Amino acid sequence: RRPKKRTKIIEMMDELQKENVYIKDKERVEKLLCQLIQDGKSKLQIITDFDMTLSRFSINGKRCATCHNVLEDSTLVPESKKQILDELRDTYYPIEINAKMTIEEKIPFMMEWYTKGTGVLVECGLKQSDLSLAVKESNAQLREGCDWQFHALHEHSVPMLIFSAGIGDILEEIIKQHSQMYANMRVVSNYMDFNHDGMLVGFKGDLVHTYNKNEGALRNSDYFTTLKERRNIILMGDSMGDLRMADGVPNMQQILKIGFLNDNIEERLEKYKEAYDIVLVSDSTMDVPNAILKKIL
Ligand code: TMP
Ligand code: MG
Numbered sequence: 001r002r003p004k005k006r007t008k009i010i011e012m013m014d015e016l017q018k019e020n021v022y023i024k025d026k027e028r029v030e031k032l033l034c035q036l037i038q039d040g041k042s043k044l045q046i047i048t049d050f051d052m053t054l055s056r057f058s059i060n061g062k063r064c065a066t067c068h069n070v071l072e073d074s075t076l077v078p079e080s081k082k083q084i085l086d087e088l089r090d091t092y093y094p095i096e097i098n099a100k101m102t103i104e105e106k107i108p109f110m111m112e113w114y115t116k117g118t119g120v121l122v123e124c125g126l127k128q129s130d131l132s133l134a135v136k137e138s139n140a141q142l143r144e145g146c147d148w149q150f151h152a153l154h155e156h157s158v159p160m161l162i163f164s165a166g167i168g169d170i171l172e173e174i175i176k177q178h179s180q181m182y183a184n185m186r187v188v189s190n191y192m193d194f195n196h197d198g199m200l201v202g203f204k205g206d207l208v209h210t211y212n213k214n215e216g217a218l219r220n221s222d223y224f225t226t227l228k229e230r231r232n233i234i235l236m237g238d239s240m241g242d243l244r245m246a247d248g249v250p251n252m253q254q255i256l257k258i259g260f261l262n263d264n265i266e267e268r269l270e271k272y273k274e275a276y277d278i279v280l281v282s283d284s285t286m287d288v289p290n291a292i293l294k295k296i297l
Contacts, residue, residue: 009033015291022269022279029277032256033292036232041156041297043253045230047245049237050164050171050189056141056284057238057262065140067166067174068117074134077124084120088113096210096239099267103211103240110209114165118190118203126200128169128192135173145286147179149293154182156297159227163217163245164189165210186223188216214244224249236289238262243275258289 007026010016023029051066058064072085092113095106153160164171168189175181193202208216231253235246238260259276272279280288
C-alpha cells in the first residue's frame with residue numbers, strides 16, 4: 001500500500017478540515033497549493049469579486065447590503081423608486097442564482113436588470129456627497145479577515161484586482177470605511193458619472209454585470225500584461241460568472257479557484273464543487289483564503 005501522503009498540505013491545514021469546506025479533487029488542490037507555495041509571492045496575483053465575496057452575505061441571519069442595496073435601502077432613494085428596485089430584484093435575483101439556467105440564458109436578463117436598475121438610480125437625483133453617509137448607514141460589511149488580507153497583500157506587494165458588477169464608488173467607500181484602499185488594489189466595476197454639481201447623471205464605460213466579466217477581463221488585458229510574470233492566480237468569487245474573471249490572463253500557470261456558496265445551497269453545491277477547487281458554504285470569514293496566503297507570503 002502506498003503511504004497516504006498525497007494530500008499532506010491539505011491535511012495540515014485546520015481551516016480546510018471544517019465541514020463547510022468542500023474540495024472535490026483533493027489531489028489537484030494539493031498540487032496547486034504545493035506549486036503556489038513553492039513559487040511564492042512574487043509569482044502571485046489575486047483576482048476577486050466584491051459583493052458577497054469580499055463583502056458579507058449575512059449577519060445574524062439578516063442579509064447584508066450589496067453595493068446596489070446600499071443605495072436602494074438609503075433615504076436617498078424615494079419610496080416610489082425603492083418599490084421599483086425591489087420589484088426588479090425580486091424578478092432578476094432568482095434568475096442570477098438559478099441552478100438550472102445556463103449563463104448564456106441568464107445574460108439577457110442580467111442586462112435588463114442592470115439597465116433598468118441604473119436608469120432608476122439616475123432618476124433619483126443622487127449626489128456624490130451623499131454616498132459616504134449611505135454606506136455608513138447601511139449594513140454592508142466586509143467578511144471577517146478582509147482587513148488582515150488587504151494589509152498582508154499590500155505589505156507583500158501582491159496585486160489584487162477587484163472585479164465587480166456592483167458600483168465602484170460604493171465598493172471603494174465600503175472598503176475605506178471598514179478597512180483601507182491600498183495602492184496594490186485595482187478596481188474594475190461600474191463607476192458613477194457625476195455632473196459638475198455632483199449629481200449622478202449615468203455610469204461610465206461599459207457595463208459590468210454578473211455574467212460578462214470575461215469581456216471585462218479582455219478589456220483589461222493591459223493590466224494583466226503588466227503582471228505577466230505573476231503566473232499564479234488565486235481567484236475568489238460567489239457566482240458562476242466570477243469564474244470568468246481571469247479570462248485573457250496571459251501565461252497563466254496555476255489558478256486556484258475559491259468559491260463562496262452563500263445562497264440556494266443544496267441546488268448549487270454540486271455545480272460549485274465541479275467549478276471551484278474549494279467551496280466554502282455559508283462562511284462569513286476569509287479564514288480559508290487567509291490560511292493559504294499565510295503559507296505563500
Ligand atoms: P459583484 O459582481 O460584485 O458580486 O456584484 C453584483 C451583485 O449586485 C450581484 O449579486 C447582483 C447585485 N445587484 C443588486 O443587488 N441590485 C441591483 O440592482 C443589481 C443590478 C445588482
Ligand atoms: Mg458577487
